[in-house]
Amino acid sequence: MADRRPQSHNxxxxxxxxxxxxxxxxxxxxxxHPDEPRTRVIHTREEVYAPELEGVTQGDHSQARFxxxxxxxxxxxxxxxxxxxxxxxxxxxHNMLALMRHPRPFDFLLSGxxxxxxxxxxxxxxxxxxxxxxxxRLQPDFARLRLLRDVAGPFIHVESPPPVRDEGFIxxxxxxxxxxxxxxxxxxAGVGVRWRMWxxxxxxxxxxxxxxxxxxxxxxxSVCDPDGFLRIDHAADPTHGNASFGAAVIAALDRA
Amino acid sequence: xxxxxxKSLPDGAYWRRSVAAAGAVVxxxxxxxxxxxxxxxxxxxxxxxxxxxxxxxxxxxxNYLVTESAxxxxxxxxxxxxxxxxxxxxxxxIYTTLQLVQLFDRAYGRFEPVEDVWAAPEGTGVVDxxxxxxxxxxxxxxxxxxxxxxxxxxxxxxxxxxxDILVFTLGLTEAWVSALDGAAYPLCPGVAGGLFDSGRHEFxxxxxxxxxxxxxxxxxxxxxxxxxxxxxxxxxxxPLAATASGNHVLSAxxxxxxxxxxxxxxxxxxxxxxxxxxxxEIITGPQARGRFFADDLREVTEEGVAQVMRIFLRHAAxxxxxxxxxxxxxxxxxxxxxxxxxxxETMCDEAMLDQDG
Numbered sequence: 001m002a003d004r005r006p007q008s009h010n011x012x013x014x015x016x017x018x019x020x021x022x023x024x025x026x027x028x029x030x031x032x033h034p035d036e037p038r039t040r041v042i043h044t045r046e047e048v049y050a051p052e053l054e055g056v057t058q059g060d061h062s063q064a065r066f067x068x069x070x071x072x073x074x075x076x077x078x079x080x081x082x083x084x085x086x087x088x089x090x091x092x093x094h095n096m097l098a099l100m101r102h103p104r105p106f107d108f109l110l111s112g113x114x115x116x117x118x119x120x121x122x123x124x125x126x127x128x129x130x131x132x133x134x135x136x137r138l139q140p141d142f143a144r145l146r147l148l149r150d151v152a153g154p155f156i157h158v159e160s161p162p163p164v165r166d167e168g169f170i171x172x173x174x175x176x177x178x179x180x181x182x183x184x185x186x187x188x189a190g191v192g193v194r195w196r197m198w199x200x201x202x203x204x205x206x207x208x209x210x211x212x213x214x215x216x217x218x219x220x221x222s223v224c225d226p227d228g229f230l231r232i233d234h235a236a237d238p239t240h241g242n243a244s245f246g247a248a249v250i251a252a253l254d255r256a
Numbered sequence: 257x258x259x260x261x262x263k264s265l266p267d268g269a270y271w272r273r274s275v276a277a278a279g280a281v282v283x284x285x286x287x288x289x290x291x292x293x294x295x296x297x298x299x300x301x302x303x304x305x306x307x308x309x310x311x312x313x314x315x316x317x318x319n320y321l322v323t324e325s326a327x328x329x330x331x332x333x334x335x336x337x338x339x340x341x342x343x344x345x346x347x348x349x350i351y352t353t354l355q356l357v358q359l360f361d362r363a364y365g366r367f368e369p370v371e372d373v374w375a376a377p378e379g380t381g382v383v384d385x386x387x388x389x390x391x392x393x394x395x396x397x398x399x400x401x402x403x404x405x406x407x408x409x410x411x412x413x414x415x416x417x418x419x420d421i422l423v424f425t426l427g428l429t430e431a432w433v434s435a436l437d438g439a440a441y442p443l444c445p446g447v448a449g450g451l452f453d454s455g456r457h458e459f460x461x462x463x464x465x466x467x468x469x470x471x472x473x474x475x476x477x478x479x480x481x482x483x484x485x486x487x488x489x490x491x492x493x494x495p496l497a498a499t500a501s502g503n504h505v506l507s508a509x510x511x512x513x514x515x516x517x518x519x520x521x522x523x524x525x526x527x528x529x530x531x532x533x534x535x536x537e538i539i540t541g542p543q544a545r546g547r548f549f550a551d552d553l554r555e556v557t558e559e560g561v562a563q564v565m566r567i568f569l570r571h572a573a574x575x576x577x578x579x580x581x582x583x584x585x586x587x588x589x590x591x592x593x594x595x596x597x598x599x600x601e602t603m604c605d606e607a608m609l610d611q612d613g
Contacts, residue, residue: 017604092604096597097329103592106327109403111396124403125327127396132334174599239603 007254010081011039014074014148015088017240018160019043022088025246039250040077044070044089044144053143061143066151074151085152086253087214090141090205091160093134095239098197099163100174101187110196116227119190130197134204142208149212156256157209158249159202159219161241163194165229170238195228217256220248280544281563289571290488290531292421297321299344299419303351303427305492305535305556307342312565313423316575320344321419324411329593339390344419345411348387351428352462353470353519354440355386360477362386363412369439373398374450383449385441394449417481425535426516427492429462430500430508444500459500461511467519475527486529488572489520493539495554513540535564 007029013022019041026039044052049070055063066074077083098106107122108130118124148155164170167188174186188194206216223234223245236242241249267273268286275282292298299321300310314320324345326335339346350356361367374385376394382401383394387408395401432444435458446452462470471489478485491513499508517536524532539548539560546553548560569575 092600095600096593099600100592100596102327102329104327106329109397109400111400123327123407124400125330126338126391126400126404128391128393129326129330129334129338132331133329136331136334173603237603239600 005251005255006033007036007039007250009254010037010083011086011250011253012042012074012077012081012083012152013039013086013088013158013253014042014044014152014155016043016045016090018088018091018158021161021236021241021243021246022249023246024243025250028243029247029250038081039253040081040083042070042073042077049073053140053147056140056143059139061139064140064143064147066147071151074148078152084253084256085148085155086217087145087148087155087157087209088160088249089144089148089157090138091201092239093137093141094160094194094197094201095163096137097133098189098193099170099238101189105190107190107193108196108200110199113196113199115195115199116190116192119193122190122193127200130200131204134197134201138201138204138208141205145208145212145214149214154213154215155209156215156217156253157205158217158253159205160198161235161239161245162219162224162228162230163191163198164232164235164238165191165225165227166232167191169232169235173238191229215256217252220252223248275541275543278543280547282538282541282543283567283570284534284537284541285567285571289533290421290486292318292572295319296420297418298421298423299415300423300425301343301347301350301356302423302425302490303349303492303494305427305490305494306349306423306425308556308561309423309425309490309535309565309568310343312561312569316565316569316573318573321415323415323418324408337392339387344415346387346390346408347412348390349427349442350424351442352431352440353426353467353474354431354433354460354462355442356424357470357474357477358440359386359412360416360474363409363416364477364481367437367439369434370436371434371439371450371456373401374445377449385439385445385450388441388443388448388450413481416478416485419482419485421486421488422478423488423490423533425490425492426467426520427494428496429467429512429515430496431460431462432500433458433460461501462515464515464518464522467515468522471519471523471530472527475523475530484529486531487527488531488533489523490533491516491520491536493536493548493556493560497554533568535568538564538567 013019022039023041026041030038049067051067052070053064054067055065105119105122106125107119108125108127111127170188209216223231225231234241234245297319298313300306321344322341326340335341339348347359350359358367372385374383374388376383381394381396382398384390384401384405395404431440433440435456444452445457475487495509496505496512499505501508513536520532524530539556548557550557
């Protein structure tokens with residue numbers, strides 16, 4: 001690539017499933033440019049680090065702490081490579097709520113942003129209650145962010161991949177999963193509610209990260225279509241970016 | 257000895273036998289009362305005491321009608337704080353009969369108040385003047401509030417048209433209304449949103465004749481959409497927290513409860529299918545010696561509520577030992593949301609397997 005900019009920082013990207021795209025891109029980069037600084041990843045839920053979290057009682061994460069294996073792995077990476085630390089913690093709570101159309105269809109109005117029009121015929125839920133629904137699911141991720149800051153200091157958190165617009169892309173993969181589970185007819189949720197739920201997640205994550213003196217980094221514009229949806233050539237599945245998405249994120253982190 | 261009408265009266269007609277002798281557990285229901293049949297859909301509305309009635313009815317195995325429930329994705333605590341499940345629909349406290357009549361009229365498009373949106377107290381967002389505390393912190397925008405209100409009024413219509421029995425607890429006679437069109441607000445403008453303007457907002461203290469007339473208006477309207485609906489009227493024993501009448505709050509509370517009690521009696525005597533239940537007497541009567549009030553002498557204790565509901569259920573349903581009311585309903589996560597979480601988590605696992613680096 002003629003205008004490729006060499007990577008200038010070691011990066012350590014910590015999270016869960018969204019590290020896959022980073023890991024794939026990092027591997028390709030390492031093979032192509034072995035002399036440049038590297039990107040390394042830690043998937044906190046991999047067996048080698050278990051237990052990921054200790055001190056969680058009945059869903060209460062207020063006293064949670066990283067397991068000793070995970071802390072040691074992060075500290076080892078920091079000591080050996082002095083990397084710029086980034087997080088892709090969580091990032092799928094919105095999909096659990098609004099990837100597929102709920103049997104009681106819902107949507108909400110996102111304050112301060114337009115986006116696609118509300119899903120016709122859907123029940124409008126107050127935005128504050130949608131935030132509450134997301135916040136409930138985000139408690140483990142908020143704990144992970146806090147614990148990461150405690151171990152690694154201030155970090156950059158990378159926004160979750162935007163939703164893909166293409167309903168067929170989602171439905172194809174949903175059907176193969178739900179077909180075997182005797183679930184009724186499945187429909188992809190309206191494009192508007194999927195977009196708004198992702199935006200709401202981003203707001204909550206930004207608030208949490210900035211509350212920890214970290215930086216929130218939006219996904220690179222290059223992976224999005226003009227309306228802000230994830231370009232299909234950057235999607236691994238309906239909820240994750242692929243290696244090219246990962247490469248764009250690495251480049252953005254390196255420049256950040 | 258000469259015969260006279262008092263000689264053949266039941267014990268309940270005599271204070272010494274039925275009140276002084278019975279003490280706090282007096283059962284003041286005499287004569288015919290409403291009978292709840294299995295399957296009857298029971299709705300509730302009214303002042304804050306009605307919340308207790310709703311909670312006990314829901315816990316007693318009755319077909320408690322809820323037409324406006326929170327969406328299953330909303331956590332239970334957030335839903336409860338936003339007024340879901342407190343009553344049959346999300347209207348919050350309805351303190352006056354004027355509010356009740358206007359709720360019907362707003363639901364059916366017969367009344368469109370001029371002043372129908374208030375700024376939230378914190379300065380961001382808006383509140384619905386007709387249920388100003390229903391959304392903690394206010395609605396994010398006027399558009400959101402109007403969308404929610406339209407849904408709410410649709411659920412109110414559904415409730416009115418499908419209920420078999422409405423238990424309405426009369427709470428107050430004092431009200432603040434719009435000088436423009438008489439729209440009644442549950443709270444004085446400025447207390448929980450909006451701005452008080454003495455030129456636009458007027459104080460009203462309803463009289464017996466007005467409350468009685470408004471009960472009649474509501475019953476007529478309800479029967480126009482639900483001819484067989486039955487109504488139970490109760491009077492909240494909770495005194496006024498404050499009065500704008502110019503009288504001492506004790507006198508003002510006595511006036512208010514007296515008016516409501518008298519109007520309820522007249523309505524029950526005049527209107528077919530309208531019953532009065534003596535919650536007020538059970539809690540406030542001298543036989544209780546104040547034991548059913550909390551330390552603030554306003555709130556009714558759980559013991560008092562249980563006593564009221566024990567007597568209500570005895571006469572309405574022949575139940576002597578009602579179930580304990582649940583403080584919080586069970587978790588509301590639905591099968592769909594669980595299935596979605598499983599699928600997304602599976603995709604997360606597969607993302608790692610597929611892109612091993």
